Amino acid sequence: MDKIVIKGGKKLCGEVNISTAKNSILPIIAASILSGDKCIIEDAPMLEDVFVISDVLRTIRTKIDIDNNTNRILIDTSNIKDCEASSDLVKKMRASFLIMGSMIARFGKFRLSLPGGCNIGTRPIDLHLKGFSALGAEVSVGHGYVEAQAKKLIGNKIYLDFPSVGATENIMMAATTAEGETIIENAAEEPEIEDLAKFLNCMGANIIGAGTGTIRIIGVNELKGTTHKPIYDRIEAGTFMTAAAITRSKIKINGINEGHLKPVIAKLTEAGVSIEIEGSSMIVDADKELKPIDIKTMPYPGFPTDMQSQMSGLLCSVHGTSIITETIFENRFMHATEMKRMGANIKIDGRSAVIEGVNKLTGAEVRATDLRAGAALILCGLIAEGETEVTDIYHVDRGYVNIEKKLHGLGADIERLKM
Numbered sequence: 399m400d401k402i403v404i405k406g407g408k409k410l411c412g413e414v415n416i417s418t419a420k421n422s423i424l425p426i427i428a429a430s431i432l433s434g435d436k437c438i439i440e441d442a443p444m445l446e447d448v449f450v451i452s453d454v455l456r457t458i459r460t461k462i463d464i465d466n467n468t469n470r471i472l473i474d475t476s477n478i479k480d481c482e483a484s485s486d487l488v489k490k491m492r493a494s495f496l497i498m499g500s501m502i503a504r505f506g507k508f509r510l511s512l513p514g515g516c517n518i519g520t521r522p523i524d525l526h527l528k529g530f531s532a533l534g535a536e537v538s539v540g541h542g543y544v545e546a547q548a549k550k551l552i553g554n555k556i557y558l559d560f561p562s563v564g565a566t567e568n569i570m571m572a573a574t575t576a577e578g579e580t581i582i583e584n585a586a587e588e589p590e591i592e593d594l595a596k597f598l599n600c601m602g603a604n605i606i607g608a609g610t611g612t613i614r615i616i617g618v619n620e621l622k623g624t625t626h627k628p629i630y631d632r633i634e635a636g637t638f639m640t641a642a643a644i645t646r647s648k649i650k651i652n653g654i655n656e657g658h659l660k661p662v663i664a665k666l667t668e669a670g671v672s673i674e675i676e677g678s679s680m681i682v683d684a685d686k687e688l689k690p691i692d693i694k695t696m697p698y699p700g701f702p703t704d705m706q707s708q709m710s711g712l713l714c715s716v717h718g719t720s721i722i723t724e725t726i727f728e729n730r731f732m733h734a735t736e737m738k739r740m741g742a743n744i745k746i747d748g749r750s751a752v753i754e755g756v757n758k759l760t761g762a763e764v765r766a767t768d769l770r771a772g773a774a775l776i777l778c779g780l781i782a783e784g785e786t787e788v789t790d791i792y793h794v795d796r797g798y799v800n801i802e803k804k805l806h807g808l809g810a811d812i813e814r815l816k817m
């Protein structure tokens with residue numbers, strides 16, 4: 399298993415280019431199942447999660463060509479026969495469940511092994527399944543598997559008890575070819591859902607309101623292949639904004655959408671960071687004393703849970719008391735234990751973390767317990783005295799394209815050790 403080694407203390411400068419979004423491309427690859435034609439994804443992020451979902455599709459006889467040089471992915475689902483994907487792969491990545499909606503829509507059935515718990519929480523899929531049932535599918539769970547079948551899906555009104563991103567996406571995909579109209583109320587509003595709807599509409603679907611709390615899907619007879627470039631990754635952009643903030647540096651970030659980053663911009667500005675937007679680029683200037691802030695994670699457009707660990711790292715370096723409240727996942731403070739090994743002062747009280755800024759962090763061997771925790775530990779390593787080793791880096795590779803190369807390009811003393 400690779401690890402990343404950082405010698406802290408270097409200021410960052412220069413420019414970094416953001417990749418396209420992991421959370422857009424995963425549902426988009428799953429959605430390509432809906433048509434028997436070819437789909438092409440341009441400028442795809444070359445991430446572990448993308449390789450895993452591609453392998454999941456390959457087990458059901460999809461042909462996927464990933465070109466690392468052009469970042470182009472060609473997906474041909476014309477030969478899919480099986481409706482059961484390899485359980486090992488499905489267990490490896492929760493987002494594999496995003497194929498349920500397309501499978502039930504195109505083939506009238508699917509069978510997948512149930513996800514286990516994951517590091518950041520139990521993460522059930524009850525809302526996905528309730529949605530399929532409301533569309534007329536017979537859903538059963540047993541012996542570690544979830545199965546569903548339907549002769550014909552029929553549009554319905556579906557109210558989500560919680561605006562789940564994955565459930566909204568799965569139901570939206572399932573409803574594209576259902577008879578009549580489906581309305582999803584209390585739908586998740588994340589930009590990646592709007593991006594998925596754009597992809598589906600290019601395939602011939604009729605979806606209105608994606609990106610708002612009410613999504614209307616008018617069923618169509620069939621979908622065709624299309625070409626799409628996903629939106630930029632707002633969490634990767636937020637991570638680099640935080641990298642500038644924690645090192646008190648000034649950098650330029652290319653490939654951003656200001657609207658998608660509003661909550662992160664608001665919180666960093668409140669902490670005293672200057673942010674200037676120039677079209678799809680931003681200049682982040684944190685070369686000054688920062689102030690403590692309080693943050694509460696919320697569904698979009700609230701502050702993203704996927705930026706919580708990185709902000710925790712930043713606030714360890716800011717004098718005063720900051721409080722972070724995590725409302726989306728029940729177990730997303732595992733980075734705190736690792737940050738404490740670097741000298742951080744964090745107390746966890748239920749769903750809140752009370753962070754007292756310290757004068758300095760010290761390099762240590764720490765473990766990436768999940769994707770964003772790993773990114774946050776790398777950020778802490780950028781300012782820690784001495785050497786920080788972040789192990790279990792495969793978590794970080796799930797969602798960041800060449801994070802160490804991008805940080806090295808900004809002047810950080812960072813390298814990957816192949817183990």
Ligand code: UD1
Pocket residue numbers: 420421424493519520521522523524525526527560561562563564565586590703704726727728
């Ligand atoms: C997606 C993102 C992930 C992000 C999360 C929240 C992808 C591939 N992943 O994950 O990066 O952290 O949104 O912004 O897009 N829940 C239920 N029942 C369900 C579904 C969800 O109780 O059927 C709960 C979950 O346990 C969790 C909360 O709802 O507490 C949010 O989960 P959800 O929005 O579904 O996240 P994902 O789609 O898994």
